Amino acid sequence: MNIVIVDDHPLVRQGLTAVITVEGDMNLVGEASTGEEAVRLVAKVNPDVALIDLRLSEISGLEIIEKCKENAPVCKYIILTSSVAREDFQRARELGVDGYVLKEAFPEEVVTAIRLVYRGRKYYDPAMIDCMMSKDESEGHVEQLTPREMEVLVALGEGLCNKDIGKKLFITEYTVKKHVSQVLAKLELADRTQAALYAREKKITA
Structure with missing residues (x-):
């Protein structure tokens, strides 16, 4: 897979380069230190994955991703950050x-x-x-879920979309949506991202 790195700290880029280049299935195809360079680079090489710093000196990594998606919508974007701020994570999500x-x-x-x-x-x-x-612990109990809802929760924890959950469980997307809604309601969770976090935190697997 082809990868690009966007970070304004040379040492961070060097460290990531060292990590990536020893992996046989990963190919580093470019680096950028500014938002402008990043947008040009991603448009030019159309990488499979872009690692982007959340806070560059002159621009947010999220702004860079917004601009890059216009020219490289298929590319996958990973935010790199030192921040554990809930607001940053929510904006990224x-x-x-x-x-x-x-x-x-x-x-x-x-x-x-x-x-x-x-x-x-x-x-x-x-x-x-x-x-x-820790900041948003659910008061719901997983014991309330039906066996099918448990399967849906496991799939959410695996990061699957509704379409893929439907294929995995041999049910329609419409049925998946209904189950997801029930899972969120019973566990008192705001959205599917919180459900995924819940499943991973509680180590709920198949």
């Missing part, structure tokens, strides 16, 4: 970023994030999940 990785992550975590995102999954840093769950 609303924009539809594919991954959110803290800069304190271990190299193997960064590699895992890239591979999962490349395959069409979402990846949120475990430390970010802990932060989100």
Whole structure:
């Protein structure tokens, strides 16, 4: 897979380069240190995955992603940040970023994030999940869920969209939406992202 790095700190770019270039299935095709360079680079090479710093000196990484999506909508975007602020994560989620990785992550975590995102999954840093769950702990109980709703919750935790959940469980998208709504209501969660975080935090798997 082809990857680009966008960060205004040379040492961060060097560190990421060292992590990526030793992986046989990853190919670093470009680096950028400014928003303008990033937009040009992504439009030119159309990478599979772009690792973008949340806060560059002159622009937000989220603004860069917005601009890049116009020319490279198929590219997957991962935010790199030192921030565990809930507001930053929510803005990234609303924009539809594919991954959110803290800069304190271990190299193997960064590699895992890239591979999962490349395959069409979402990846949120475990430390970010802990932060989100501690700030917004659900009062609902998983025991309230039906067996089918549990299956849907597991799928949400895997980062699957409604269409893929339907295929996995052999049900229609409409039925999936109904189950998702029931899961959110019973667990008193605001949206499917919180449901995914809940499933991962509670280690709810098939």
